[in-house]
Amino acid sequence: MQNIRPIDERECARVFNDAAATGTALDIRGSGTKINVGRPVTAEAFVSTRSMRGITLYEPNEMVMTARAGTLLWEVEEQVAAKRQMLAFEPIDYGALTGADPRETTVGSVFATNASGARRILYGAARDHLLGLRGINGRGEIFKAGGRVMKNVTGVDLCRGLSGSWGTLALISEVTFKVLPVPAQTCTLLLLGLQDEFAIETLCAAMMTPYEVSGAVHLQRGMVARLAHEGLRQQGDAITAIRLENFPKSISYRKERLKDALKIYGEVHELEHDNSLLFWNELRRLTPLQRGTAPLWRISTKPTAGPALVKAISSYMACHAFYDWSGGLIWLEVPETSDAGAADIRRAVAQHGGHATLVRAAPQVRAAVDVFQPLASGLEMISRRLKSAFDPAGILNPGRMYAGF
């Protein structure tokens, strides 16, 4: 397959223009770390953003950075960390789930896949931090959306429209995003051995307090056994964890209040700053999900529905769950079957509400089942038209999200 690495937007536009004229399908990617996530694309060439790189603007006092899409995520994070700032949505290592090297992840791909981690529940998703972008659509037209300022409602919000579009609408060539201060201190409260229902109730109770919980996860025992953190792994029980991040005075006050509020759910342990950082960093890297090739689903539901949904699925198949977002995001590992459990999982999700995406499975499985949640008819019509509005010839990552467009 031909490997095209445009050095700038104009070159990329020419490539797209030619491809549109000849109806040539293109595989749009950064470094390709997430190429085994989603539906497989059959393309004649791939176009990578990797030669469009570099941070072009960083104003710490304005909490804003602009980077070309092919800039590596770790380079961005290193720069902002030097000013004690961060990407507050805590981008996850999506690609690592399929064995890719997360050091290769580009910043553009983070927004193109809306990859948000545990802190999403307090700070919002990747899409909420995207202020502006530049891109090239399937006609080979260069366009911009949004800008570099914090508040901007000028015209149609194409930034949101392109977040999470997996390269199917346009190649994002540059992103401008918000960066926020790194909290001075982190502390984690842990409850051990809770059943799922009880654990999610605990997390929701914590989210209902005014203490600005910035992480609320529950790992079943099977997931705990895969943690790299020795102490946590060796204790062996399910872990329910709640993170606080703030100024030291607030942390010492809030953790006591929260402990008090949660003690009815079980003994509350504490993980201090350094160990907290290790633990949450591991979750961000999705360490417990990285091993093996078992099919992996990402299910989004309302938090309180999570345990019942997992229970329903577990009546069909053996599964291991890692709940994030206070129960609203479920990473579910299931046994290898011809459809990776899709039929049963979709039925359970339809009953309990939410969305399910098959993140990891063998290519033939991902080609055969709906990887993304099937759309209701009205939404499918709009999604198809949206694709046409950006890419009428259907050359950009065709079939990556949905079969047929």
Added chain:
Amino acid sequence: MSVVLPEPDLSIVSRRDAIVADLRKLVGPGVIISDEDGRRAFETDALTAYRRMPLAVALPGSTEEVSRLMRYCHQNRIKVVARGAGTSLSGGALPAEDALVIGVSRMNQVLDLDFPNRTAVLQVGITNLNISEAVKADRFFYAPDPSSQLACTLAGNIGMNSGGAHCLRYGVTTNNMLGVKMVLMDGQVIEIGGKHMDAEAYDLLGLVVGSEGQFGIVTEATVRILPMAEGARPMLMGFDSNEAAGQCVAAIIGAGIIPVAIEYMDKPAIHVCEAFAKAGYPMDVEALLIIEVEGSEEEIVDLLGLITKLAQPFNPRTLKVSNSPEESAAIWKGRKSAFGAIGRIADYLCMDGTIPLGKLGEVLVKIGQICDSHGLKVANIFHAGDGNLHPLILYNANDPVQAEAAEQAGNEILELCVAVGGCLTGEHGVGIEKRDLMRVQYEPADLVQQMRVKTVFDPRWLLNPAKVFPLDGREPAFEAVQEAAE
């Protein structure tokens, strides 16, 4: 005023009686308003310089009624203007003589409150403030808080992606929305999102929020509600110069502190607001910051202490922490009623550009010069934390020369905002007011791409006509995607 509105379609206007008779058959009694006095109440919004009598007005009571009205209009190619409370400052709800106004104000019920999942499902005619009121007893609130929150509806907030004083910390409408039920122009009802977050699919919700009534009519919404902080307290800081105030804001943010609000007023604004609200604002300073922090008593004291220390290098002339809930309320009353207070002394045009914070000093000087050059006074009030400016250009609406000058000055200010790296509108929307300035901010390709997305939702371009996109140059997007859509 100088924004051109298209001539009404006489083939529609001449059939008004027949259309009204048809519409009445589709909905319950009292929904359709067609008499002249009744329609006149809807002839403008908060951009009162523009007025147009609507063809008719409908105030439906259900999604089903909205759907039937829209389907009829789609089939008969009648334009539709969606309306919440009509508080748009950009003319977003301005009617047209050949368009049906569909107002959602009667659909104002709370449908579901779910505290463990931190969500509320609402009919969108509910006012912004009533969402927070509905969850207050459980110590929750709805975060976006536009100054018009007493009157403005969730519908309008979704249409304009409204912000408010506290969005520095909590985000604007789009960051607090989880789902909508929306009626498309052809009457089809779609549901996007729900109580869950970030479903992997195209972010249609993100496109709909802020689409200014161009994509459909939202009738119900699922929003994020948040637990209230234990306490909140504002402090006032007065400075000898705008530059010092601006630098102080940068220093606070640079130190890693993000207060829930940092509001700014210049001298003319301080004087008018103090006369109105008796908030205890200092009268002898050039610039005033209202900085609010949240938390427990100890946390508030700690944070305000840190902020005070950070402010020292900029020689604040006054530093005053609110001592009581009454004082806090007065401080916020002054700020939130600022537009009304200024309206007591003059007519004004309220600008809404956003700029990079580092350009604040420079931009304020130039705004003063622009207004001077047109012989007009200006008062500046804005959200300093996020650079969203609200210069109020004072003029006499009964003087056509002044009115023209004010509009011209406003345009120059917005051009300045774009030139320094900012945008035309931070939270009020484009509407008709900034429609013809869109090319200042966007290249043709940018606008065409936006218009193609509009066509996805409304292939016949019947929704909220003559707004947002310059009237000339609409055709390529329209035809291109229509082909694809058919």
